[in-house]
Amino acid sequence: MHEDAERCARAVRSKDARFDGWFFTGVLTTGIYCRPSCPVAPPKVENMRFYPSAAAAQQAGFRACKRCRPDASPGSPLWNHRADAVAKAMRMIADGVVDREGVPGLAAGLGYSVRQLERLLLAELGAGPLALARAQRAQTARLLIETTSLPMAEVAQAAGFASVRAFNETVREVFALSPTDLRARRGPVPEAPGALSLRLPFRAPLCPDNLFGHLAATGVPGVEEWRDGAYRRTLRLPHGHGVVSLSPRPDHVACRLSLGDLRDLSIAIARCRRLLDLDADPVAVDDQLRADPLLAPVVDRAPGRRVPGTVDAAEFAVRALLGQQVSTAAARTHAARLVTAVGDPVEDVGLTHLFPTPRALAELDPAVLAVPASRRTAFRALVTALADGSLDLGVGADWDKARADLLALPGIGPWTVEVVAMRALGDPDAFIPTDLGVRVAARTLGLPGTPAALVRRAQAWRPWRAYAVQYLWATGDHAVNRLPA
Incomplete structure (x- = not known):
């Protein structure tokens, strides 16, 4: 643009x-x-x-x-909604790949040479991967300067700078203030030690009902909870773990983060933004969907619906499998058994564990799950593929290949594949025409009731069919569609 x-x-x-x-x-x-x-x-x-x-x-x-x-400001909606190399690179930079693995690691993860990647990013973004990562480090540094009392040397390290000198120079260049001057302009520091209070911006409008309602209604006990008007959950991060509390506000999402290692700050923020789909462009989405006269009244009743995402794609894939053809309550129970069996314990008031890693799940006896034998076989195949890396659902994953790899696993059908594509991969055009809730809503609105006919009608909704699903689900009376009391 x-x-x-x-x-x-x-x-x-x-x-x-x-x-x-x-x-x-x-x-x-x-x-x-x-x-x-x-x-x-x-x-x-x-x-x-x-x-x-x-x-x-x-x-x-x-x-x-x-x-x-x-x-x-909110991030560009392009990076979460596009599947090309530049968008993948931006998602990976936000997830800290350059800081952890350098530009060669970023390029290798995308299947490009360093020179090819730099040309791509310069052509579209006007900056190479190092400059983009530097801008992210500067933003992280400002957050730490303004919201903590950490010594500046520790801020520099936590923000990913190689030296205090590089930290000082970057802050001065980007903000025209020294780190000390930036701190002098801040407001009160949160009282709780180790806790950061942040404001996550978004493009208006934002309808929190289905977004927070879905996360709360499907939350796994011990890993997620709704408490005092906030969705809370544990986070598994590259350098440690964290706990986040997210509360909807009229013009932002209030975010309170407790981190074991402050180097994970920018990564945790990026994952929370993806979880809540905060970089979406709701005006573009809703305008497209309103063009369908049968969808328009649903959009107008509560515009700005987002697609609930995830902070951990592997976790969500396992939970989607456990949720096949069972109630929300049953899916939560199955996931809770896994958490109790092999989840890593954490200390918190209300939350008890991190969701287990694929490797831990691959070593678990599937008999712990009270599900049919076919589902256990599918579970074993999925967690093994996630653990050995043959199935990539990360922020830099190829969406088409991930779909094909999922579909090749036993016991995983199109519904599960598209739900994972929608919420774990972030494909804005993922669509589940066979979903019972979608079909019931379609018939209620006068849309085609059969999957094939609905797919044909939904061509006009592209590339925002995942958002259309949220509006269709919103016509039902279910806990996922409303904020908890």
Whole structure:
């Protein structure tokens, strides 16, 4: 979008928050870069320059605006909703791959050479992988400076900087303030030691009902809970574990994080954003679905529905398998047995375990599951494939290959494959026409009731069929469709 200067300028002049994260505006007269909705009076068009990423604006010599804080805007919806190499790279960078494995590790994970990858990212984002990772480190550093009392040396290490000098230089370049000055501008620090209180932005509107309702209604005891108006769960992270609390607010999601290792901060935030689908563009989605006159009234009743995601794709795949042809309560019971048997214990008030790793599940006797023999066979095949890496459901996975690999496993059919594609892989066009809830809703609305006919009708909903499923499910009276009391 940044190449359409006229469209970008219109968005800046109207301070349109829908475009926050889509592009960034560099202002030649001030040397700062802003989000489109910046409250400051917009500059003259001839003084605007548009960039596809914060990293590109930084590389061009602009510093972040202190008013609109462009580094804290929602992410581009493209990176979670596209399946090409650039989108995969952005998801992997957000998940900390460059910090853990370097650019060669990122390139290898995508099947490219380092030079090929750098060319791809420069062509579309105006910045290479190191610059993109540096921009992410700068944002993490700002969060730690403003929300903790950690010494600056520890902030630098936790944010992923190789040295305190690199940390100081980057903060000064990006924010035009020293780390000490940034800390002096902060508000009160949370009292609980080790807890970080953050605001996760999103593009309005956001309907929290099905989003938090689904997570709460299907939560696995010990791993997830709904407490005091918040969804809470444990997180398995690269350097340790964490506990997150997420609460819907009118203009943001309140996030409280307790981490065993602060190096996991940016990764935990990225996974929570994917869990809640916060980088989606609800206006684009809803406009497309409203074009169907039978869907339009459902969309208009509660616009801004998101697709509930996951913080751990392997975990979700196992839970989707356990949920085949059983009630929500039964699926929770089956998953809870696995957690009790081989989940790693954690210390918390209310939560007790991390969900087991595929390796731990592969070593478990399937007899612990009170399911038919065919389901045990499918369980064994799935966790073995996840454990040995022959099935990749990670943020950089190839969606088509993952679908094919899942379907090749015994006992896994199209419904499970598409549910995993929808919620674990993040494919916005995943569709489950055979789902009972979808078929009942379709008949209620006057849509075709048979899977084949519904697939034909749903061609007009593409590429947002996963969101159409959320609106169809919302027509039923089920706990997944409402916030817990």
